[in-house]
Amino acid sequence: MTTALKNYPISLLEVIRARSVVSSHMEPSPLRLYAGLSQLLGFNAYVKHENQNITGSFKIRGGINVMSHISQQGISGVVTFSTGNHGLSVATSAKMFGIPAIVVVPNGANPAKIRLIEAAGAEVIEAGDNFDESALVVAEISSSRGFYYVHPANEPHLVNGVGSEFLEVIEQLPDVDAVILPLGGGSEVAAAVATLKAIRPEIEVYAVQAECSSAAYQSWKQGRIVERSNETFAGGFATGSAYETTFDIYKDQLTDFVTLSESEIYQGIALAAYHTKNLVEGAGGSTLMAAWKLKERLQGKNVVMQFSGSNASPDEIRTAYELDAFYDGRF
Numbered sequence: 142m143t144t145a146l147k148n149y150p151i152s153l154l155e156v157i158r159a160r161s162v163v164s165s166h167m168e169p170s171p172l173r174l175y176a177g178l179s180q181l182l183g184f185n186a187y188v189k190h191e192n193q194n195i196t197g198s199f200k201i202r203g204g205i206n207v208m209s210h211i212s213q214q215g216i217s218g219v220v221t222f223s224t225g226n227h228g229l230s231v232a233t234s235a236k237m238f239g240i241p242a243i244v245v246v247p248n249g250a251n252p253a254k255i256r257l258i259e260a261a262g263a264e265v266i267e268a269g270d271n272f273d274e275s276a277l278v279v280a281e282i283s284s285s286r287g288f289y290y291v292h293p294a295n296e297p298h299l300v301n302g303v304g305s306e307f308l309e310v311i312e313q314l315p316d317v318d319a320v321i322l323p324l325g326g327g328s329e330v331a332a333a334v335a336t337l338k339a340i341r342p343e344i345e346v347y348a349v350q351a352e353c354s355s356a357a358y359q360s361w362k363q364g365r366i367v368e369r370s371n372e373t374f375a376g377g378f379a380t381g382s383a384y385e386t387t388f389d390i391y392k393d394q395l396t397d398f399v400t401l402s403e404s405e406i407y408q409g410i411a412l413a414a415y416h417t418k419n420l421v422e423g424a425g426g427s428t429l430m431a432a433w434k435l436k437e438r439l440q441g442k443n444v445v446m447q448f449s450g451s452n453a454s455p456d457e458i459r460t461a462y463e464l465d466a467f468y469d470g471r472f
């Protein structure tokens with residue numbers, strides 16, 4: 142049962158199927174053209190506002206599709222490990238489908254995040270001083286209670302669900318030339334490749350990651366999965382490894398891959414506020430900074446920069462909004 146879920150295909154057809162599930166639980170997110178940004182960047186600058194989704198990120202799309210399939214399998218509950226958007230998405234989508242959910246967070250995790258996950262309807266268990274220790278607890282719950290472990294990347298129904306975002310992009314902007322996306326575990330970039338490239342292979346897909354959590358970037362460069370240190374403040378990028386299911390899809394399909402310093406990531410948060418009046422988290426605003434670095438080759442094109450999420454901590458927001466970019470909008 143579990144193997145069938147993990148081995149399910151990821152394809153345009155499956156994204157179309159997932160879309161009907163996702164769209165019955167949430168509105169499409171807006172795609173907006175920003176004149177000021179277009180002028181600065183020299184291309185038609187569109188933003189796909191996944192930061193405005195319920196739970197504040199694109200992740201909910203994957204959660205909804207996973208839970209829809211779980212609910213048809215007679216599985217008694219779900220468990221995952223996360224301190225961020227994945228945990229919130231699993232908690233919220235499980236509640237939508239009446240499925241019990243447990244989210245394991247490391248000892249000492251931010252109490253505000255724990256409250257959000259609990260408010261979304263999941264039981265939170267604090268366990269382990271690092272990912273490996275917490276992962277053991279997830280495995281133990283999964284086997285003792287028969288709960289399904291919802292992995293943040295190696296999860297085909299999650300990737301197909303996230304793909305619904307890119308069907309929306311094609312409908313909202315059929316002449317899209319390029320999309321710029323943050324990459325952590327890779328579910329979003331893999332979904333973009335599976336969807337957009339199947340519809341029009343010449344659409345350019347660019348990925349962004351933090352310099353100090355660059356496992357996916359290094360894996361892409363070397364053509365094989367490698368591990369790297371993971372030190373960024375930006376939760377969406379925070380992974381120490383690439384993951385097989387998503388890596389296999391994006392490894393030969395990216396037009397390019399940009400990495401950003403921590404201060405550039407903060408600047409993206411400030412610029413998103415200045416130019417679009419939106420609250421974004423680090424990975425969310427990173428696509429603006431990546432666009433700035435790529436602007437020479439994007440001149441005159443229709444470019445979609447995705448704001449992936451809005452769950453920044455008060456400290457992160459304060460740091461970003463003290464930067465000059467928040468006041469003058471300059472890159």
Ligand SMILES: Cc1ncc(COP(=O)(O)O)c(C=O)c1O
Pocket residue numbers: 198200225226227293294323324325326327328329330376377378422424425449450451
């Ligand atoms: C806000 C945000 N942006 C980007 C990402 C990266 O997404 P993925 O893990 O699908 O690469 C995440 C992942 O959690 C996220 O929460």
